[in-house]
Amino acid sequence: MRLIMTTATPKYASAVILLRRDPTGVWRFFWAKRAEATPFLGGYHAFLGGRRDPEDNHIPVRHATDAEHAAQCVCAAREVFEEAGVVLADGRLTDAETRLAARADLMAGRVTFAEICARFDLRIDARRFTPAGRWVTPAGVPRRYDTTFFISELDFQQEPRLWPEEMVDGNWMTPSEALDAWARGAIRLVPPTLHSVRSLLRWTAEGAARRADFERLSALFHDHPAARGEPPAFIELAPGIVTFPLRTPTLPPATHTNCYLVGDRDLIVIDPASPYPDEQTRLDAHLTQLADQSGARVREIWLTHHHPDHVGGVATLSRRWNAPVAAHPITAKLLDGQIPVARLLNDGDACELSAAALVAQGLVPATWPGWRLRAVFTPGHARGHLCFFEETTGTLFSGDMVVGLGSVLVDPDEGDMADYLDSLQRLLGLPMRAIAGGHGPALTAPRAVIESYIAHRRQREARIVAALRDGASTVPDLVATVYADTPPALHPLAARSVQAHLVKLMREGKARRRSDGRLELTDVA
Structure with missing residues (x-):
């Protein structure tokens, strides 16, 4: 038995697999580790991307098939700009210092992405975003996304500069390097990322990479039931x-x-x-x-x-x-x-x-x-x-x-x-x-999680002791005080947790039950 948060309806999102051929002719992709504090998949390695904003529906896109396709591309371009300071659009935002300053203004809320597009005459072209599948987070978790993936090639005129609050440890990897790290347990991947890296490995092994055949790469990315919008079974x-x-x-x-x-x-x-x-x-x-x-x-x-x-x-x-x-x-x-x-x-x-x-x-x-x-x-x-x-x-x-x-x-x-x-x-x-x-x-982050569990229980116990010291003398009294921020529907479960703490405190000689059945602290506490 446990207390669980609710499962969410999937929110629309876009992600971008940036590709680049290095000077030796080897294709590499860019990814980063999601910051541990990130609510969704903190600590996992992932491509750049994120949730769609309402304004993404109103920025024009050339060569989009429809309004939905346009919004997907805008979301992809905006997220890459926010997270990496990279512009996937034509226009006048070519200087690195100016790009990063504009990104800082955007992240601080001083401007919108639409305003940046207008100021620097940025023109988003859907042809720059090759489709790479659509993945939906499985049910049973509190944050779910319906994410459209894209492939986009990045030249050497721009270099990703991560916004540290969201992503860290960004680097350009070959598929084999990434899979070796995953096999060693050095990194953690979710199904769309793992499938994408394996698809890139197949692409390079087939020789299609030498021809920069992104159409073949797109087909490989789609070669999985879950890449077509069906939530992965495992x-x-x-x-x-x-x-x-x-x-x-x-x-x-x-x-x-x-x-x-x-x-x-x-x-x-x-x-x-x-x-x-x-x-x-x-x-x-x-x-x-x-x-x-x-x-x-x-x-x-x-x-x-x-x-x-x-x-x-x-x-x-x-x-x-x-x-x-x-x-x-x-x-x-x-x-x-x-x-x-x-x-x-x-x-x-x-x-x-x-x-x-x-x-x-x-x-x-x-x-x-x-x-x-x-x-x-x-x-x-x-x-x-x-x-x-x-x-x-x-x-x-x-x-x-x-x-x-x-x-x-x-x-x-x-x-x-x-x-x-x-x-x-x-x-x-x-x-x-x-x-x-x-x-x-x-x-x-297993150690941090377990340490937080221990700290949480210690804090809860300290609040129970404080409530007893302030005069609470029944389990309902303690629940009302210690779990004041918990919905009343969960108070019966909270009462069981309080009783578990009381058993511990009584065994340690810090609390006792009086002859009238009420609870109190002992001199030991």
């Missing part, structure tokens, strides 16, 4: 690590729980969560495709914990693929009579998975060591909770200990606040590069 976090979001009966307005696949021919499936037949069929179809392509099999099903929104599809998947289930002994006991657990996972238990299939396909270097998945006992959210740490890529599968969306609920009937804080502290000792939680996108 996300490749790293080589051999796939997120497969499944619709589950979780707390509204949330809709999905992340199932994970780790390996290539031998697969560990983590939390096949959905009880819904259509969702189980989607997952089964994906596994069947992997089996047909590379002989993949489900070696084992691993469970993070026993909550219904994490185990709803376990029995069906286990029967279908003759796959044994592994879980912590406490989880196994809680699931007794519902799901047969064939193997007990204790802290430190691990399995190794070969990467032979990916090596044979050339998707990872021949020296790739495969995957080593290790169980980490993390009671707190649930008494039998396990996280799984993949050592090669540094990926932590955190279940409901840490999530990419919302906040974790610690219910005293299900878990323990002191254990939860101890478990978070223990996770800080792992050499993590990313956290793949039970809900929401992967997190690329």
